[in-house]
Amino acid sequence: MSLLVVGLSHRSAPVSVLERASLTAEAQNKLLHDTVAAEPADEAAVLATCNRIELYADVDKFHAGVAELSTLLARHSGVGLEELTPYLYVHYEDRAVHHLFSVACGLDSMVVGEGQILGQIKDSLARAQELHTAGRLLNDLFQQALRVGKRGHSETGIDRAGQSLVTFGLEQLAAGADVAGWARGKKALVIGAGSMSSLAAATLARAGVAEVVIANRTFERAERLAQILTEGGDAQVAARAVPMDAVPAELTRADVAVSCTGATGLVLTADAVAAAVEGRTGRPAAVEEDDDRTRAAKARPQQPPAAAGDENCPLDLSAVQPGFSVMGEAAVAGMDAATLEQHAAWVAGGTAVDRPRETGRRSPEADAELIGALAATAASAGRIPEARRPEPVAVVPRPQPVLFLLDLAMPRDIDAAVHRLSGVHLVDIESLAEASADAPMAADVDQVRRIVADEVAAFGAAQRAAHITPTVVALRSMAADVVAGEMARLEGRLPGLDDKHRAEITQTVKRVVDKLLHAPTVRVKQLAAEPGGAGYADALRTLFDLDPETVAAVSRAEGGRNTENNGKNRGPA
Secondary structure, eight states: OEEEEEEEETTTSOHHHHHHHOOOHHHHHHHHHHHHHSTTEEEEEEEEOSSEEEEEEEESOHHHHHHHHHHHHHHHHTSOHHHHGGGOEEEETHHHHHHHHHHHTTTTSSSTTOSHHHHHHHHHHHHHHHTTOOOHHHHHHHHHHHHHHHHHHHHSOHHHHOOOHHHHHHHHHHTTSOHHHHHTTOEEEEEOOSHHHHHHHHHHHHHTOSEEEEEOSSHHHHHHHHHHHHTOGGGOOEEEEEOGGGHHHHHHHOSEEEEOOOOSSOSBOHHHHHHHHHHHHSSOOOBOSSOHHHHHHHHSOOOOOGGGSSTTOOSOGGGSOTTOOTTSHHHHTTOOHHHHHHHHHHHHHSSOOSOOOOSSOOOHHHHHHHHHHHHHHHHHHSSOOOOOOOOOOOOOOOOOOSEEEEEOOSSOSBOGGGGGBTTEEEEOHHHHHHHHTTOOOOTHHHHHHHHHHHHHHHHHHHHHHHHHHHHHHHHHHHHHHHHHHHHHHHHHHOTTOOHHHHHHHHHHHHHHHHHHHHHHHHHHHHHHHSTTTTHHHHHHHHHTTOOHHHHHHHHHHHHHHHHHHHHHTOOOO
């Protein structure tokens, strides 16, 4: 059996696809049951977060496993297989281990280095253990991933590069200002009472907001979270719980709202947000032609068009004096008419004129005709055509926001049309992905990558060694049976043998067998731990004619004990 992971994340799929492919808790349970019921898989675990959906399985066939896991993901996510396939990635064996360890360290997160993923991995393992879909391999893998993630955070400074998605989102809302200064005195509304919403509420409390209102479908959970915030030691804040139907009224009072629920539809529509803005300002919220993301894109300095590169330029670049641009007037000085025409066409359209160059000189009449055409173009344009950097588009400043919204849900809780509402600043998963693409990487990331590489090698060696352990146990069991059989035969031949001598003979025979087996079994474990060492178990079974069913029984017993121990010892990650 071998480890296989099939999934999609913010790195492989657009937010619109991730949104549609998100899995409810019930869908995750059904996916796990269907995966272990499928022929290629013995174990399964699903890691589903705001930014990724990954299905891990222990499979006996690679191609059949990929096909089955992809089909199951498509079926349970509700996104057609043909549509989903281009966004799926596949990792196998050591690459799958490397992927999960990288995820656990926050290297694959939208916000590099964030530690919240460790809790999500722990929840994923707990779900698989509860449903009995995790066996020895996935238990070992996920437990080790949690340890690797902790090591990455404790031994390096990756926390300086990373932060929670909540913190990063609040920084985007603050637009470069200090979050504590920006949040101080504001009234906050948190919709949802799950782990992400709880983290948002606690973060806002620490930032110094004046009040936190918690809205949740289960009112008791909202009350519990509000009580924790009120009695929260250093982060004490005025907090109260409200039912979900009170959200429109509370939104009118709030300065900032964070939403992260498990709802499959919108929690806040554009109309609801517009009504809240109107309730605060007394004026209807204007709907602008461009949203804030489009405006920001227009405001960025524009790069020259692709045609402005040197590719296909008809100019002999080796003859151009250093310091001259191939786009400027100096570059075209001294060209013949044909080349000049091609240069002008290349500047305008990106490619040279599709006109074969003649090896001989052109006729004066042809030159005169081309020069005349060029002169006409120059007269109308006022100069020789030259590609220029476009002037930045003037951006009309938006009014200062009166309502700040942070949507951390997948699928989204807040209508994307809110981006176009004047007086509202919305940050959602999509805009966070765009912002994180430009975030600087800490130098400690390289150190974490080295930790991951070392841990992957160690895990692979341990798994290969563990793979041969049932064979070694079966071999020693067979040797013990041989000793017992021979001692029984000796009893028949020497019925008068007293207990003392019988015990001494038995112990002597066992010592001989143990010494004969010790060196080969220790060495075979060492060899099996090396890359490519899986074949030693097969060789051992063949040499000693071991019963495959006996080896399999030992493997099942070992897997059962590991699963039971993991269940008993399940505690804080």
